[in-house]
Amino acid sequence: MTTNLALVLIGLALVPYAVPALMPTWRWWLAVTCIFGSPLAALWIQHWIVSSRLNYNEGPGGGLGVAFWALVTTGFVTGVVVRGFTLLFAAYGLRLRYVLAVGILGFSIVPALIVVPTWWHDWKMRPASEACRAATFRVSVADAALSIPATSFWNIYLGRTSSRDAYYLESNISQREFCNASDDGRRPVRATNIWLRLRNFGLVTPALCTGPVADWAKTYCNAHEAAKRGGDDKIDFPLNIYLFAPDEVILGEFGGTRSTYQDSLKATPQSGDVFVTSDASSGTEPLTFSCHQINTGYWCGAFYSWRGGTHLGYTFQSSREEIAARGSRIDAETHKFLSGFEPR
Structure with a gap:
């Protein structure tokens, strides 16, 4: 995977990650989760129904579309989970610097989800000695x-x-x-x-x-x-x-x-x-x-x-x-x- 392509893919996932991850309160977090999560859930349910048909043919661009929305969904779900934990920690009185540390660590999950599988695949497929x-x-x-x-x-x-x-x-x-x-x-x-x-x-x-x-x-x-x-x-x-x-x-x-x-x-x-x-x-x-x-x-x-x-x-x-x-x-x-x- 080239550096430019990796940056594009990470960007596709980080933007939807940032939307729920930057929500200031529980109400904002819950609203964003419902507003953006519901269409994503409906999209994947529809894809599952269509792809289950015997005559299903995704076409030449279908795989790219699935990959695009998989990145968006992965970033968004990661942001929702991370922000949910940070809000929970803050509610129990965890110090602000620890809450920020969890948020920053969660921020690194998205590029890791893209880079680590690619690295692992390349490692498994390496030539023999x-x-x-x-x-x-x-x-x-x-x-x-x-x-x-x-x-x-x-x-x-x-x-x-x-x-x-x-x-x-x-x-x-x-x-x-x-x-x-x-x-x-x-x-x-x-x-x-x-x-x-x-x-x-x-x-x-x-x-x-x-x-x-x-x-x-x-x-x-x-x-x-x-x-x-x-x-x-x-x-x-x-x-x-x-x-x-x-x-x-x-x-x-x-x-x-x-x-x-x-x-x-x-x-x-x-x-x-x-x-x-x-x-x-x-x-x-x-x-x-x-x-x-x-x-x-x-x-x-x-x-x-x-x-x-x-x-x-x-x-x-x-x-x-x-x-x-x-x-x-x-x-x-x-x-x-x-x-x-x-x-x-």
Whole structure:
């Protein structure tokens, strides 16, 4: 937040603060509270009713309006409360200098309400330390081990459910927390599931796609760049990659399964899924894709046992006639990409 903007925001809040805070008597204080407080209360009640509607759309300027009136209301309510306390203290014979001290302290509450949350947000979002950003995490899923750079975009889950013990390396907060959990990569970590999404928050370019790009990461980097333009389903790379221990996770949370090939053997016409088996092999069984139709194409996924008790899964979009061929190419690209995370 720039200094000029901070001063403007503080000014917006201090003016309505000063109106009740400078009232000389209880009657004046009560009158001002009713005269100005009632319209503000009515305004927020109306906003609550309107915003509760299913078709509510605040429009491009709605957020600014809400922020403006929130500042005005915060300043006014703070002024009412502070002046109420000072009048109460004065009625009980508290010395004038103490009453003035309370008023001045209350005057500082308004800028604090604006500055402190902004400072706290900036502090939470601060980058990780240099040692953390340079770390390589030793992460195992079942018996498969990987070396994951801190600056990659993997999500790492340590528990059975994704709602707990989850770390998102793209986030500064999560990156710092995972560095603490792993002692900046010096301590191995056992995970239940790790997930790579091609679509990332903010679509920030991953560090491994800046500067010279390793051969194993080229297709991923090309697909990531295409995702910024909305063409993330045009390059032969999966939209999601999962490495997981099936007995240690809730498979339904990410649409996982032990084997799409085994699922295809038990499928019925009523299931609604389309199973496509390619000429390629997953290693122990035919490479099989489970698909369902979306718009004019299909959303497909393949899941199977990978290595050391770890299962591999990935998803992609394709036209109906291209599922087998495109899925086979994506499977090969997935294995090539994962080879870059093998421990050296």
